[in-house]
Amino acid sequence: MCYKGARAVRGALVVKPRCQAVRGTRDVLPDEAARWQYVEGAARSVFERYGFREIRTPLIEPTELFTRSVGEATDIVRKEMYSFSAGSESVTLRPEATASVARAFVEHSLHRTIAAGFPERVYYIGPMFRYERPQKGRQRQFHQIGAEILGAKEPLADAETIEMLWSFLDAIGIEDRELVVNSVGDARCRPGFREALVRWLEPRLDRLCEDCRRRARENPLRVFDCKVEADRELLLGAPTILDLLCGGCREHFEEVCRTLDAYGIPYRADSRIVRGLDYYERTVFEVLSRDLGAQSAILGGGRYDGLVEDLGGPAVPGFGFAIGLERLVSLMPGDRGLPAGTDVFVVSLGEPAWRASIALARRLRAAGVRVAMPMSSRPMGAQLKRADRVRARFALFVGESEIASGRYGLKDLATGEQSSVQEKDLVARLGGRHGE
Numbered sequence: 208m209c210y211k212g213a214r215a216v217r218g219a220l221v222v223k224p225r226c227q228a229v230r231g232t233r234d235v236l237p238d239e240a241a242r243w244q245y246v247e248g249a250a251r252s253v254f255e256r257y258g259f260r261e262i263r264t265p266l267i268e269p270t271e272l273f274t275r276s277v278g279e280a281t282d283i284v285r286k287e288m289y290s291f292s293a294g295s296e297s298v299t300l301r302p303e304a305t306a307s308v309a310r311a312f313v314e315h316s317l318h319r320t321i322a323a324g325f326p327e328r329v330y331y332i333g334p335m336f337r338y339e340r341p342q343k344g345r346q347r348q349f350h351q352i353g354a355e356i357l358g359a360k361e362p363l364a365d366a367e368t369i370e371m372l373w374s375f376l377d378a379i380g381i382e383d384r385e386l387v388v389n390s391v392g393d394a395r396c397r398p399g400f401r402e403a404l405v406r407w408l409e410p411r412l413d414r415l416c417e418d419c420r421r422r423a424r425e426n427p428l429r430v431f432d433c434k435v436e437a438d439r440e441l442l443l444g445a446p447t448i449l450d451l452l453c454g455g456c457r458e459h460f461e462e463v464c465r466t467l468d469a470y471g472i473p474y475r476a477d478s479r480i481v482r483g484l485d486y487y488e489r490t491v492f493e494v495l496s497r498d499l500g501a502q503s504a505i506l507g508g509g510r511y512d513g514l515v516e517d518l519g520g521p522a523v524p525g526f527g528f529a530i531g532l533e534r535l536v537s538l539m540p541g542d543r544g545l546p547a548g549t550d551v552f553v554v555s556l557g558e559p560a561w562r563a564s565i566a567l568a569r570r571l572r573a574a575g576v577r578v579a580m581p582m583s584s585r586p587m588g589a590q591l592k593r594a595d596r597v598r599a600r601f602a603l604f605v606g607e608s609e610i611a612s613g614r615y616g617l618k619d620l621a622t623g624e625q626s627s628v629q630e631k632d633l634v635a636r637l638g639g640r641h642g643e
């Protein structure tokens with residue numbers, strides 16, 4: 208419980224604690240939570256059709272997991288991690304989940320299950336934590352839905368996962384979307400591209416922003432992540448990786464594009480999409496959507512064939528993506544995921560009827576009906592108002608004669624239609640057995 212400001216308690220001035228969520232975190236209230244559940248339910252339903260199963264990993268991981276996988280030079284590891292020491296160990300609130308999934312994969316030797324040639328497909332839904340500047344309008348605790356395929360190096364894994372995402376976006380009604388794909392090459396061809404890019408950047412460094420100058424030294428590909436308009440314009444003239452891919456990467460990328468064509472999924476190849484994490488190689492992709500006029504990514508992912516091995520596991524290729532849940536919910540049409548109303552409000556007429564309706568409510572709830580009723584005997588007008596507030600579909604009238612006869616008055620609150628129903632027929636009329 209909290210109070211505004213200070214108040215006197217038995218003569219002493221007591222300052223009550225501030226009653227506010229931590230900056231960069233927020234509550235998802237019940238009306239909005241219904242929309243989250245809708246998105247999460249659609250994700251589970253669509254992903255499971257493609258053979259994905261849920262994995263739940265801890266929110267805290269050894270700090271080293273992220274410095275090794277996400278990369279020392281990335282913004283995430285440099286300045287956005289919530290790290291603290293617990294005993295002799297440095298732990299971090301996970302800033303993303305791919306590294307955790309790869310860690311779990313190695314720790315539990317899940318590669319054994321892919322020996323038969325079938326990849327392991329997992330998905331996750333949950334909070335991530337990044338200490339970001341609040342003026343960017345981002346949450347420091349944010350939520351992602353993501354999936355990973357481990358053990359498939361074939362281009363079909365990339366294309367099929369993208370196609371699955373397309374079906375998912377269809378399912379939740381996100382129509383404004385653009386798919387952009389790119390290849391960032393691999394250990395064979397990326398060094399050559401990196402060199403060509405650095406050669407191109409060097410004479411132009413003084414025209415680029417400070418972040419880009421640092422990126423040019425530490426991780427040159429990431430200059431393409433720059434949001435400064437002048438830099439973006441200048442970088443349009445930079446060498447593109449798609450021209451410098453090795454044979455294997457080129458073939459992989461072309462096959463991904465051919466399969467997307469076969470699915471009939473529209474996309475644009477854009478060599479400036481590099482994604483911010485070090486572990487990506489070959490395919491990377493994003494889905495962009497407009498928000499207040501500006502286009503930005505609602506989801507993204509790519510291939511990370513070296514990650515599991517980097518973490519001390521076997522050489523197992525991987526492909527995955529993550530979706531920002533906050534953004535997705537805000538872009539979803541308003542008629543999706545509305546909170547469920549109550550099936551029936553039990554209106555009791557008088558104290559004895561109210562008492563009898565307690566047992567009736569129990570029987571109906573046990574049969575799967577969503578029931579609301581007053582906490583004490585109340586005037587009928589007040590009860591009907593409450594029925595309206597909880598958006599009840601029906602009002603069920605319980606008086607002493609109804610209890611004696613076992614027949615109740617039922618009113619459809621949308622149509623006003625009234626009928627008399629026996630208790631044994633009530634459940635069918637009220638649409639019981641939700642969620643079964």
Ligand SMILES: [Zn+2]
Pocket residue numbers: 415416417418419433434435438
């Ligand atoms: Zn820049």
Ligand SMILES: [Zn+2]
Pocket residue numbers: 392393394395396397452453454455456457
């Ligand atoms: Zn290559």
